Amino acid sequence: MNVPQKMMGTIMDITEEKEQQVELRESEQLFKTVADTAPVMVWMAGADTLRYFFNKGWQDFTGREIAQELGNGWIEGVHPDDLKPYLDTYLSSFSTQKEFRIEYRLRRYDNQFRWVSAKGVPRYAVDGTFIGFIGCCMDIDESKTISDKLKENEARYRQLVQSMPAAVYTCDVEGRIMLFNKAATVLWGRMPKTHKELWTTSFKMYDTNGQLLTLSQSPLSLALKEGKAYEVEFVIERLDGAKRNVLAHARPLYDNKDKIIGAIKVVVDITERKLAELLSQENEQKFRFLADSIPQQIWTGDRLGNLNYYNKSVYDYSGLTFHQIKNSGWVQIVHPDDRDESIRKWMHAVATGEDYNIEHRFRRHDGEYRWQLSRALPHKASTGEIQMWVGTSTDIHEIKEIEQQKDFFISMASHELKTPVTSIKGYIQILQSFYDESKDDFLKNSLGKVNNQILKLTKLISELLDLSKIKSGNLQLNKEHFCLNKMIGEVVEEIKHIEPGYEIIFSSGNKEITVYADRERIGQVLVNFLTNAIKYSPNSKVINITSNIANNYAEISVADNGIGINKADQEKIFQRFYRVEGKSEKTFPGFGIGLFIASEIIQRHDGKIGVNSTLGKGSVFNFSLPVNL
Structure with missing residues (x-):
């Protein structure tokens, strides 16, 4: 049996090491305390x-939590747009062991990114x-903003300042x-050279009378x-001898203690304006001569x-003076x-800025009234503001008489054609029945084909008669209260019977x-809208009609x-006899009357068409009609 007879050991003095460990812990605790009380964010x-x-x-x-930030966890708080430049700087500094500074955005506790200086x-x-x-x-968000x-x-x-067309420059108190x-x-x-040259070295100055200033x-x-603003018109002479008319605005500049520290000057070159004023006087004389001729x-x-303003023709025609017809x-x-x-x-034109266009009669100096076509256009500034109106009145009396003769012929021919066409239509129907x-x-x-052509001719005669009534002011309206949707439904059924190949969808x-x-x-x-839709849609068999009420108007669209x-x-489509010209449109028959009549009917109902x-x-x-509320 082995029994220990003796023991051997060593004893070392570690007092100094223990003291160093205590000092280290105290140092680390002191650093942490200092770091935690610092008004900045600290990391190691x-x-x-x-x-x-x-x-x-x-x-x-x-x-x-600190555990979330350790290692590379802190990277999650860096703004995505700043992450790469920050990491490039961060890792490069570790590689070179050199100090670095950078500004980037770091997410705060409220998920708001704030600019920090690192x-x-x-x-x-x-x-x-x-x-x-x-x-x-350090959070620098406010200061950076x-x-x-x-x-x-x-x-x-x-x-x-650089984009201004006027010359702008500043100087210190020494000029x-x-x-x-x-x-x-x-x-x-x-x-010139800034901070060195005086503004006076660039030119000489003369007043408007040519006196050197x-x-x-x-x-x-x-x-x-004097510490006051000044506005003066004068002439400058450059070093190359060229002279320019200018309008100068000078104003002193002050610091926060109201002490003059310099001045700013804005100089507008008005040479062209001066020349324009001279030319304007000449042009006005030329304009008056041209207008009067x-x-x-x-x-x-x-x-x-x-x-x-009126030209000579106005005075010659009216026999009146300017004072009698001004304003x-x-x-x-x-x-x-x-x-x-x-x-x-x-x-209306003056209030809206729209063109003025009207046919009316002017009394001549001998008492005779003659038809005139008067037109006026607004002349606008670059801002769109109306500056003046320019108008003309053209004698169209002979043209008007020819139009009246034409309208009379259309009216007479339509009436004369109506009776025989009605008879022909009756005979055709008898023959079809027989x-x-x-x-x-x-x-x-x-x-059947003859009957279709008779129907087209009947429709044309009706339109010509309506046209004649419109021109003579005899288009009568027999107004009554009725349900618009019911009327639309009846028209749709009528068109479907005539054009069974088209699908007409009505919704309200x-x-x-x-x-x-x-x-x-x-x-x-x-009917005009629907027949046009069918006529000009040879490759599409679907037509949509909608009705609605908006702003006290019944609105119908096809x-x-x-x-x-x-x-x-589109701007002319509702004019009398207007037809759209083009390769496609030439294949479709028509006289351009239907939409004109439709427009007149709607306007006579105080409605709108478009x-x-x-x-x-x-x-x-x-088109839209006032609703009977």
Whole structure:
């Protein structure tokens, strides 16, 4: 049995090591305490770039637990747009062991990204071994926002100054140029040196009478001396001898203690304006000579519609003087029957800026009234504001008489054709009834074709008669209260019977829409819209009709997927005899009467009519009537 006989051991004095450990712990605790009370965010990372310490400031800012930030966890808080540039700087500094500074955005506890200023300093052991980095971050969001705003404002200010067509420059209290824009160099004819040259070295100054001005008489010197703004017109002579007329505005600049620190001067080159004034006087004389030599009546008015100029033709025609017809005096030469409409349209044009266009009668100096076509256009400034009106009145009396003769012929011919066409239509119907059971297909088809042509001729005669009634003012409206949707349904069934190959879909946002109108005439408008939709939609068999109420108006629209209408033609489509010209349109028959009549019918109901169309995609014709509430 082995029994230990003795024991051997060693004893070492570790008092110093224990004291060092205590000192180290105390040092670390002191560092942590100092770091936690610091008004910045503090972090530490090892030589492997991984962070192992964050102070309380970091935790308070991010709102995350320290465990979430250790290692590379802190990266989650860096803004995605700033992550790559920050990591590039961060890792490069570890590689070179050099201090770094950078600004980036870090997510705060409320998920808001804030700008922070970061600084990192390398750390070394006692023996010089690199052991990592210690860094800090400071929230600079407010100051950066202010700084960025100041930079933005300064850049905007400089951009504004540089973009100004007028010469702009500033100087200090000694008159040395501090800032200038491109227009200033154009005016001076040279590029001065800032902070060195005096503004007076660029040119000489003369008053408008040609007298040389001294330095003390210049607006900039007066602004610096007296602390007041000055505006002066004078002539400058550049170093190359060129002279320019200018209008100068000089104003002193102050610091926050109201002390003059310099001045700013804006110089507008008015040489062209001066030349234009001279030319304007010559041009006005030429304009008056030209206007007076034209047989057409020419007149102008101010932006409010007060007439202030007439050419010689107006005086020769009316036998009146300027004082008799100035402003609104022109109304006295307008025929009494045309006067109200002339005034109404003129007031509407002045109020809206729309063109003035009217046919009315003017009394000649011998008392005879003659038809005139008066047109006026607004002359607008670049801002769109009306500056004046320019108008003409052209004698169309002979043309008007020819039109009246044509209208009389159309009316007479329509009436004369109506009776025989009605008789022919009756005989055709009798023949169709008589040969209804006939086996002669050619005969029945021929009678059908003749009947279709008679129907077209009847429709044309009806339109010509309506046209005649419109021109003579005898188009009567038999108004009554009726359900618009019911009328639309009846028209749709009628068209479906005539054109069974088309699908006409009617939808309404209101079950009952009651209007006070001529039921037959409104139906005529709808029939016109539908027949046009069918005519101009050879490759599409679907037509949509909608009705609705909006803003106390009953709105009806007819939409097709046909050939469409050019934008330019849409503005004229409702004019009498107007037909759209084009390869596609020439294949479709018509006289351009139907839409004109439809427009007149709707306007006589105090309604509105219009079209929206895209070439090649289809059209939407619409009209609206006041609702009987």
